[in-house]
Amino acid sequence: MASTILPRSAMRSLSRATPSIPSIPSTVPRIAIRCLHQKTSPIMASRLQHRPSVSHWNQRIPNTVAGLGRRTLFIQTETTPNPDALKFNPNERVLPESIASPFLEYLTPRSTLAPPHPSPLAAKLLNIDGVTSVFFGVDYITVTKDNATPWAHVKPEVFAIITESMHSGQTIVNTVEDKAGESGQGGTELDSLAYDENDSEVIGMIKELLETRVRPAIQEDGGDIEFRGFEDGKVLLKLRGACRTCDSSTVTLKNGIESMLMHYIEEVKSVEQVLDQEEEVSLAEFARFEEKLRQQKGPNAAPSTVGKGSLDTVE
Known part of the structure; x- marks a missing residue:
């Protein structure tokens, strides 16, 4: 394809026919410069009227990981x-x-x-x-x-x-192997009130009543209860914690637990607390002390505290 060459005279006439692009007035840059550098009044002050400056972006990110790891103790x-x-x-x-x-x-x-x-x-x-x-x-x-x-x-x-x-976060209780068969703590065996398929129907009913009716109240008072057996109509129990040395433990056993078990289970005739050897020795010493005080004060003197052998004990 042949190219077309225009003469110089035609190029001049074409350039004259093309409309000229109007130039930007020189006053606009001067106005813009004056607006950027002039002093602003407090009323008209604005960030848009000042020259922008370069600043480093330093946004703080909250340490959520540290907040989540903090323990609250009450x-x-x-x-x-x-x-x-x-x-x-x-x-x-x-x-x-x-x-x-x-x-x-x-x-x-x-x-x-x-x-x-x-x-x-x-x-x-x-x-x-x-x-x-x-x-x-x-x-x-x-x-x-x-x-x-x-x-x-x-x-x-x-x-x-x-x-x-x-x-x-220290370990409260450790577990070590008992090689010598020594049991240093009370309650290390299985839960005495747990269900056992070898239990009789009466023992199962006794455990259920103790678990649902008695244990929550005793735990609320800072103690617990153990089932030690059922022999000849007698329910053998062991009180633990705050209830073990409480003066009202006898009243709790007789007026509370015994009355409830006898009401729901006709085979139950009484409830007795099982004492450890150390407790039996301490109670024996306490009984001797009470007897000695009674002899010093006279035969009509009342016991000083509530305990076994006292007037408040329910036999």
């Missing part, structure tokens, strides 16, 4: 019917889920080190002057003291030790 204390026992309720589980028993009880410093469930926390608590026993429920801790030590001297230290142990 421990509530409750009084119990036993004036020498206090219940501490942390907002987390106390006993590990691997332990089948719903409670562990430590009565001596040796029991806190003995298998199968030694406890560093119980060892520290029993090391406090005046503390006589430590009871671990599933989600609460009951501390019992002697009647000669006021709570004002014991409670702050107990509260500080429990708070430090819970907040640091």
Whole structure:
């Protein structure tokens, strides 16, 4: 295809015929420059009237990971019917889920080190002057003291030790192999109120009533209950925690548990508490002391406290 070559005269005439593009007035740049650099009044001040400057973007991102990892600890204390026992309720589980028993009880410093469930926390608590026993429920801790030590001297230290142990995440209860067959804690066996297919119909009914009607109330008071057997119409029970040394434990057994079981199960004739050897010795010593006081004050003197052999005991 041949190219067309225009003469120079035709090119000049074509350029004259094309309309010229109007130029931008020179006043516009001067106005824009004057608007950018002139001083602004406070009323008309605006960020749009100032020259933009370059700044580094430094937005802070909230540390949500650290916030999520922070533990919140709240421990509530409750009084119990036993004036020498206090219940501490942390907002987390106390006993590990691997332990089948719903409670562990430590009565001596040796029991806190003995298998199968030694406890560093119980060892520290029993090391406090005046503390006589430590009871671990599933989600609460009951501390019992002697009647000669006021709570004002014991409670702050107990509260500080429990708070430090819970907040640091230390193991509350350990599990070690019991090679010598030594059981240093109460409640290390299976739950005595758990269902057993070998139980008779009467024992099954007794366990169900104790589990649904009695145990929640006793746990609310900082203790627990064990079923020790059913013989000749007698239901053998063992109170733990705050209820173990409570003065009203006999009234609880007789007027509360015994009346309810006899009402629903006609085979039940009575309810008795099973005592450990140490408790039998202490009760015997207490009975001798009561008898000695009675002889000194006279035959018509009333017992000083509620206990076995006293006027308030229901036989």
